[in-house]
Amino acid sequence: MNFPTDDYIILLLGIVSTFMLITFFALLTRSANRVQNLRKIANDLGFEFIDTAPEKIISPLQEQFPLFVKGKKRFVRNILQGKTELGAIKFFDFEYWMTINAKGCIQQTILWVAHQGEPLPQFSLRSQNWLDTIRRPDLAGRPFIISGNDSKQVQSKLDNKTIEYLDTFAGLNIEAASNHLVIYLEDTKSSESLLQADKETYQSLIALSSFLIKLLSDRE
Numbered sequence: 001m002n003f004p005t006d007d008y009i010i011l012l013l014g015i016v017s018t019f020m021l022i023t024f025f026a027l028l029t030r031s032a033n034r035v036q037n038l039r040k041i042a043n044d045l046g047f048e049f050i051d052t053a054p055e056k057i058i059s060p061l062q063e064q065f066p067l068f069v070k071g072k073k074r075f076v077r078n079i080l081q082g083k084t085e086l087g088a089i090k091f092f093d094f095e096y097w098m099t100i101n102a103k104g105c106i107q108q109t110i111l112w113v114a115h116q117g118e119p120l121p122q123f124s125l126r127s128q129n130w131l132d133t134i135r136r137p138d139l140a141g142r143p144f145i146i147s148g149n150d151s152k153q154v155q156s157k158l159d160n161k162t163i164e165y166l167d168t169f170a171g172l173n174i175e176a177a178s179n180h181l182v183i184y185l186e187d188t189k190s191s192e193s194l195l196q197a198d199k200e201t202y203q204s205l206i207a208l209s210s211f212l213i214k215l216l217s218d219r220e
Contacts, residue, residue, distance in 0.1 A: 038078050041199045045206075047082035058094070061112065064177040067184070071096035071106070084206065086213045087116040087179075091202060094184075111183040113209045120176040120216050121150030127170050148175075157215055169208060176216065181209055 035051070042049035053076045061068045068074075075095040082089055090112045097105050125146050144166065146155055158166075166174075175182050183205060 035078060037198075038080060041202055042080045044199050045080065045082060045202065047080045050079040050081065052077050053079055053092075058092075058112075060114070061180060061182065064180055065175055065182060067108075067175075067182075068094070071098045073097040080202070084113075084210065086113065086210055088114045089206065089209070090114075091205075108184050111205050111209060113181040113213065115179045115181060115213055115217075117179075117213075117217055119178050120181060120213070121148070121153050122177045123148035123151050123154045123175070125154065125166075125174045127172070148177075154216065157218070162215065165211070169204075174212065176212075181213060183209060 039049050041047075055074050055076060057076055057079075058068050073096065076092050077095065078091075078093045080091040090110075092110055092112070093107055094110050095105055095107045123146060125144050127144060144158075144163070148154075171185055173184050
């Protein structure tokens with residue numbers, strides 16, 4: 001049996017090293033471009049931009065939403081923060097590491113509104129997928145899955161016009177508890193679309209959060 005010579009091994013190592021360097025610098029360039037884009041979006045929106053923040057910045061969310069205690073080595077980056085008539089608002093990239101099933105690092109862009117009015121109903125709303133129709137045939141025909149302590153209250157507010165509006169944001173996960181509203185993409189693989197979003201996308205999400213808070217704050 002012929003074994004590879006030292007020259008072949010060196011050549012192979014060189015090719016692998018070159019590929020890894022190219023990938024590394026491509027990721028650095030992509031990250032730098034994203035930060036530059038987010039700085040511009042923050043400026044256009046009149047928001048403040050912060051590169052990184054300690055995990056404790058999301059401690060109010062960790063007390064209410066399971067997403068923010070997932071995995072290990074959690075990071076909060078690329079924060080756009082400002083204020084609206086309804087409360088403080090933040091967009092940020094949330095990263096966490098999952099070792100189970102070799103998922104590795106998962107990154108999602110989050111919209112968080114800290115509502116300054118009455119507490120919001122506690123619920124989670126997401127678009128229905130094909131697995132839901134298999135697991136729960138009784139849900140067939142419903143565009144959304146709603147769960148949580150106040151799901152019936154939220155369901156009662158979803159008239160046809162509201163459902164049509166929410167359906168334009170298909171794939172988003174919407175959750176509320178206490179005075180906090182969070183919006184993010186349900187499918188982590190699809191989060192790329194939010195990571196590369198433009199100013200108009202951020203504006204539409206701000207408008208969505210404002211609509212939801214006004215809708216949910218109506219106790220009639």
